[in-house]
Amino acid sequence: MKTTRITKTLKSIVVAGAIISSSTLLAADGAALYNKCAGCHGSAGEKVALGKSKVIADMSEADLVASLNGYKDGSYGGAMKGLMKGQVTNLSEDDIKTLSAHIVSLKK
Numbered sequence: 772m773k774t775t776r777i778t779k780t781l782k783s784i785v786v787a788g789a790i791i792s793s794s795t796l797l798a799a800d801g802a803a804l805y806n807k808c809a810g811c812h813g814s815a816g817e818k819v820a821l822g823k824s825k826v827i828a829d830m831s832e833a834d835l836v837a838s839l840n841g842y843k844d845g846s847y848g849g850a851m852k853g854l855m856k857g858q859v860t861n862l863s864e865d866d867i868k869t870l871s872a873h874i875v876s877l878k879k
């Protein structure tokens with residue numbers, strides 16, 4: 772009787788813990804990936820990077836994914852696309868999705 776109750780309590784703690792850690796992990800991922808972008812694009816994606824880029828906080832998630840993939844495969848960009856290619860070369864498809872969702876979430 773008593774053991775069952777303890778087991779139940781333990782189970783709910785474990786479940787709650789798993790939910791919390793998985794959601795914070797996702798959030799941390801996007802923020803961690805965005806760290807190296809913030810220097811040029813601003814901590815909220817609000818800057819015109821090096822006086823050249825669009826304000827990425829104003830872009831839609833779909834446009835962000837498309838442009839980042841485009842920099843990666845060389846099909847997108849302006850005069851400074853080589854610089855952005857270097858930024859995204861090592862990002863996976865999932866990284867690009869996570870990063871784009873994070874950038875959209877930065878908008879106030």
Ligand code: HEC
Binds near residue numbers: 812835
């Ligand atoms: C050294 C400065 C610098 C860093 C770091 C940087 N960017 Fe950029 N970014 C630029 C510049 C400059 C452009 C415009 C490039 C061009 O000519 O197409 C740009 C363009 C972009 C665009 C497309 C906007 C447009 O103008 O069409 C996106 C999206 C973007 N960057 C996201 C990111 C992300 C995400 C990261 C981090 C992984 C990052 N950038 C890191 C400088 C930077």
